[in-house]
Amino acid sequence: MQRWIKLPDGRFIDAHKIMYIGKVETFPRIDEDGNDMGQGYAVHIGTDIPRENLTTVMGSKEEVLGVLKQLLGGNSPTA
Numbered sequence: 001m002q003r004w005i006k007l008p009d010g011r012f013i014d015a016h017k018i019m020y021i022g023k024v025e026t027f028p029r030i031d032e033d034g035n036d037m038g039q040g041y042a043v044h045i046g047t048d049i050p051r052e053n054l055t056t057v058m059g060s061k062e063e064v065l066g067v068l069k070q071l072l073g074g075n076s077p078t079a
Helices: 061-073
Strands: 004-006 012-014 025-030 036-046 054-059
Touching: 004 061, 036 061, 054 061
Parallel strands: none
Antiparallel strands: 004 012, 025 036, 036 054
16 A cells, blocks of 8 residues: 655655665755845755655755654655
8 A cells, every 4th residue: 555745846745765864964955146035944855766756855844843743753645
């Protein structure tokens, strides 16, 4: 049975296919005009060992932590 998790960019990923979750990293975000948008967050999620099966989830702190809570906690809406 599949357990779909919605990523901040709108894509869905099957939580049962996740093999590893990387460390959460931070980076400065800027808009197209060079204005500071605050801190961004990113985490690498792998569905297999080869790099081509790596997904990077990027977004605000709440978006990235929401995805991680769904993956690790098991509470996720099904699509």
